[in-house]
Amino acid sequence: MISFLIRWTTTTNHKDIGTLYLCTALLNMFVGGAMALGIRAELFVPGLQLVDPNFFNSLTTMHGLIMLFGVIMPVAVGFANWQIPLMIGAPDMALPRMNNMSFWLLPFATLMLVSTLFMDGGAPNFGWTMYAPLSTTYGPPSTDYMIFAVHMLGISSIMGAINIITTIATMRAPGMTWMKLPMFVWTWLVTAFLLIGIMPVLAGAVTMMLFDRNFGTSFFDAAGGGDPLLFQHIFWFFGHPEVYVLALPAFGVISQIIPTFSRKPLFGYRTMVAATLLIGFLSYIVWAHHMFTSGMPYGAQLYFMIATMLIAVPTGMKVFNWITTMFRGSLSFETPMLFAIAFVFMFTFAGCTGVMLAVAPADFQYHDSYFVVAHFHYVLVNGLLFAFFGGVYYWYPKWYGRMYNEGLGKLHFWLSTVSVNLLFFPMHFLGLAGMPRRIPDYSLQFADFNFLASISAFIFGFSQLIFLYNLLVSVRRGEPATDRVWEGAQGLEWTLSSPPPHHSFQTPPRID
Amino acid sequence: MARLPARPLRRPLLIKLVAGSVLMFGFSFALVPLYDLMCDALGIGKVRAATEAYTNATMEPHRLTVEFVTTNTEQLDWSFYPLVKSLEVSTSQTYMVNFVAKNNTENTMTVQAIPSVTPVQGTQYLMKTQCFCFEQQTLEPGESIKMPVVFLIDSALPEKYATLTLAYSLFELKQETIASRHDITGDGT
Numbered sequence: 273m274i275s276f277l278i279r280w281t282t283t284t285n286h287k288d289i290g291t292l293y294l295c296t297a298l299l300n301m302f303v304g305g306a307m308a309l310g311i312r313a314e315l316f317v318p319g320l321q322l323v324d325p326n327f328f329n330s331l332t333t334m335h336g337l338i339m340l341f342g343v344i345m346p347v348a349v350g351f352a353n354w355q356i357p358l359m360i361g362a363p364d365m366a367l368p369r370m371n372n373m374s375f376w377l378l379p380f381a382t383l384m385l386v387s388t389l390f391m392d393g394g395a396p397n398f399g400w401t402m403y404a405p406l407s408t409t410y411g412p413p414s415t416d417y418m419i420f421a422v423h424m425l426g427i428s429s430i431m432g433a434i435n436i437i438t439t440i441a442t443m444r445a446p447g448m449t450w451m452k453l454p455m456f457v458w459t460w461l462v463t464a465f466l467l468i469g470i471m472p473v474l475a476g477a478v479t480m481m482l483f484d485r486n487f488g489t490s491f492f493d494a495a496g497g498g499d500p501l502l503f504q505h506i507f508w509f510f511g512h513p514e515v516y517v518l519a520l521p522a523f524g525v526i527s528q529i530i531p532t533f534s535r536k537p538l539f540g541y542r543t544m545v546a547a548t549l550l551i552g553f554l555s556y557i558v559w560a561h562h563m564f565t566s567g568m569p570y571g572a573q574l575y576f577m578i579a580t581m582l583i584a585v586p587t588g589m590k591v592f593n594w595i596t597t598m599f600r601g602s603l604s605f606e607t608p609m610l611f612a613i614a615f616v617f618m619f620t621f622a623g624c625t626g627v628m629l630a631v632a633p634a635d636f637q638y639h640d641s642y643f644v645v646a647h648f649h650y651v652l653v654n655g656l657l658f659a660f661f662g663g664v665y666y667w668y669p670k671w672y673g674r675m676y677n678e679g680l681g682k683l684h685f686w687l688s689t690v691s692v693n694l695l696f697f698p699m700h701f702l703g704l705a706g707m708p709r710r711i712p713d714y715s716l717q718f719a720d721f722n723f724l725a726s727i728s729a730f731i732f733g734f735s736q737l738i739f740l741y742n743l744l745v746s747v748r749r750g751e752p753a754t755d756r757v758w759e760g761a762q763g764l765e766w767t768l769s770s771p772p773p774h775h776s777f778q779t780p781p782r783i784d
Numbered sequence: 785m786a787r788l789p790a791r792p793l794r795r796p797l798l799i800k801l802v803a804g805s806v807l808m809f810g811f812s813f814a815l816v817p818l819y820d821l822m823c824d825a826l827g828i829g830k831v832r833a834a835t836e837a838y839t840n841a842t843m844e845p846h847r848l849t850v851e852f853v854t855t856n857t858e859q860l861d862w863s864f865y866p867l868v869k870s871l872e873v874s875t876s877q878t879y880m881v882n883f884v885a886k887n888n889t890e891n892t893m894t895v896q897a898i899p900s901v902t903p904v905q906g907t908q909y910l911m912k913t914q915c916f917c918f919e920q921q922t923l924e925p926g927e928s929i930k931m932p933v934v935f936l937i938d939s940a941l942p943e944k945y946a947t948l949t950l951a952y953s954l955f956e957l958k959q960e961t962i963a964s965r966h967d968i969t970g971d972g973t
Contacts, residue, residue, distance in 0.1 A: 366794060434801045442793045472805050476812025491816060502819050506812055569826065 284368035286353045293350030300342035307335040312729040315722050328712035329397035336400030341425045342382045347660050348521035349432050352460045358765035359454045361445025363775040366438040374431035381424035388414035404492035404503040408484040419478045426471040433467035447783035459524030462552040466513045474510040508559035516555040522659035533609035534601030535760035540593040547586035554583045564635045573632040580630035607681035611662030622650035643703025649696045669757045673771040674750030680742040687735040694728035843939040845875045853951040861888045864954050875939040886928035894922040894957045902949040909941035
């Protein structure tokens with residue numbers, strides 16, 4: 273037992289750390305999911321029945337923070353740790369000891385975040401966006417713990433990003449030129465640069481919050497010459513690129529899965545790289561579309577509206593390339609491909625509601641309604657989470673040397689897809705009809721759709737146990753996987769054994 | 785192609801990446817003055833807009849008389865009077881006048897003055913940028929105090945109001961009302 277603990281706490285191996293990231297993310301997914309079910313249980317019928325309204329606010333806040341910083345980001349870093357050295361022909365990550373540290377900050381930061389639920393005055397209750405003055409003047413005492421947790425998570429991500437950039441820049445196998453990098457590596461390279469650009473800004477924002485709360489400064493306090501609106505600007509300067517930090521790795525995963533099961537190379541590799549770079553750049557200059565209702569001048573609203581819509585162009589290029597990769601391909605529909613196709617379909621839908629929200633005058637109606645909730649859950653759950661499910665099924669046989677159970681995988685897919693759409697799709701209508709977000713009660717006319725959403729939420733939540741069961745059982749009892757695993761698989765990782773040797777590529781492979 | 789020289793490349797890259805992170809942390813704090821600069825450059829900001837509207841009023845200034853009147857309430861044994869009874873003023877210009885209050889009682893007392901403008905139609909054109917009526921005054925027995933009012937009349941005031949009267953009534957604040965002072969200092973008048 274002791275040796276087991278020492279092995280996993282001191283490991284510097286990229287595969288071990290990748291597994292640790294993925295397991296942590298999976299655990300956090302069930303923690304954050306339990307909170308989501310708490311929210312949906314309260315919203316099952318109108319009226320206040322299960323939880324105190326303040327605790328409801330804590331639930332929405334903690335659900336958001338945990339799902340973003342504890343699930344989607346770590347799962348993407350887990351994929352990066354596992355896959356980048358395998359895909360570029362390296363023995364390990366460039367900075368293995370820093371890798372260990374950047375992982376181990378994560379569980380403790382998450383623990384600190386979750387511990388606020390048990391503190392006097394309750395957990396942070398102002399939403400994951402932490403708007404001042406809700407988080408400064410009116411925040412509960414536990415807010416300071418949240419701030420330090422965010423600092424730790426930020427440091428962890430920045431170290432992870434530095435490691436990934438260094439690995440990609442210096443550890444590529446001979447002949448692995450930039451334009452031969454697998455798409456997943458490209459998307460993570462851009463993501464890592466985004467992380468270095470934005471995580472320090474978030475750290476700055478929460479530091480200012482900390483100063484306002486404890487040291488009498490007035491960064492966000494109008495009475496002392498500050499401006500609460502400044503917080504929104506700084507936060508969304510982080511917050512919007514953050515969306516692409518989460519999305520780009522998922523794009524990368526999809527760009528690996530679709531060619532494999534279409535048995536064709538990825539269509540338009542160069543435009544794919546260009547689109548990734550363009551998305552990365554544009555994501556920095558559109559943040560204020562989250563703040564249309566804050567009283568910005570019309571000129572600024574117009575600029576942010578147009579710039580935001582511009583992002584639909586590179587994203588559309590990607591969707592076009594994925595569809596064209598499938599076009600006239602020899603398709604087969606194993607579980608990873610099902611998740612990938614569902615991703616393309618539902619993410620495109622989420623992109624369309626995103627363009628709706630980008631229209632400034634229309635946004636005045638949608639703002640802070642369930643329409644927004646529906647939009648970003650379609651992005652994050654139906655889109656990104658599905659992409660990562662697909663990625664896990666796709667690389668699981670390579671990572672652990674055993675096939676997952678295909679039947680259970682398909683069951684997981686179909687239950688999830690049907691329930692997640694019944695869960696989030698009606699929320700669009702609720703939002704358009706005027707149901708506000710982050711409120712534990714609602715008017716009677718919203719009852720039917722909320723009833724449907726809550727039931728579907730429970731089905732979706734419990735469907736994930738199938739996923740968990742499949743992973744846990746298959747790691748011992750699954751069919752042994754071949755080295756290539758998938759008939760159409762291309763890339764360096766498939767030339768290694770399944771599971772890969774301890775030091776992935778001890779002699780660098782040659783790429784022609 | 786030859787193997788990329790991994791080791792030598794790593795350190796300078798690492799330094800650049802760490803420096804980039806530190807720089808972006810600094811950038812988040814640089815956003816604080818940058819935000820103000822942007823607001824100034826683009827003319828955003830309600831406070832600024834409000835003051836500019838009055839100082840740069842396009843209307844021609846005109847002259848009128850402002851009278852100052854004081855009253856004590858509830859047999860309050862204080863002396864309370866303005867140092868000038870009336871003032872010939874020009875609109876869009878700032879003036880300061882002083883009032884004197886003296887506590888003639890044996891006790892330390894806290895008072896507050898409540899302003900009003902006659903005729904009432906002139907109220908919205910008389911802007912007090914500083915006024916003792918925004919605050920409470922606590923005086924020892926026999927103590928006196930000189931209290932300033934800084935005001936300006938908007939040029940938009942119709943010329944038919946040739947005289948405005950600014951009247952102050954002095955109220956004693958009992959102990960329990962002192963705690964909730966913000967209820968009575970609203971600048972509605």
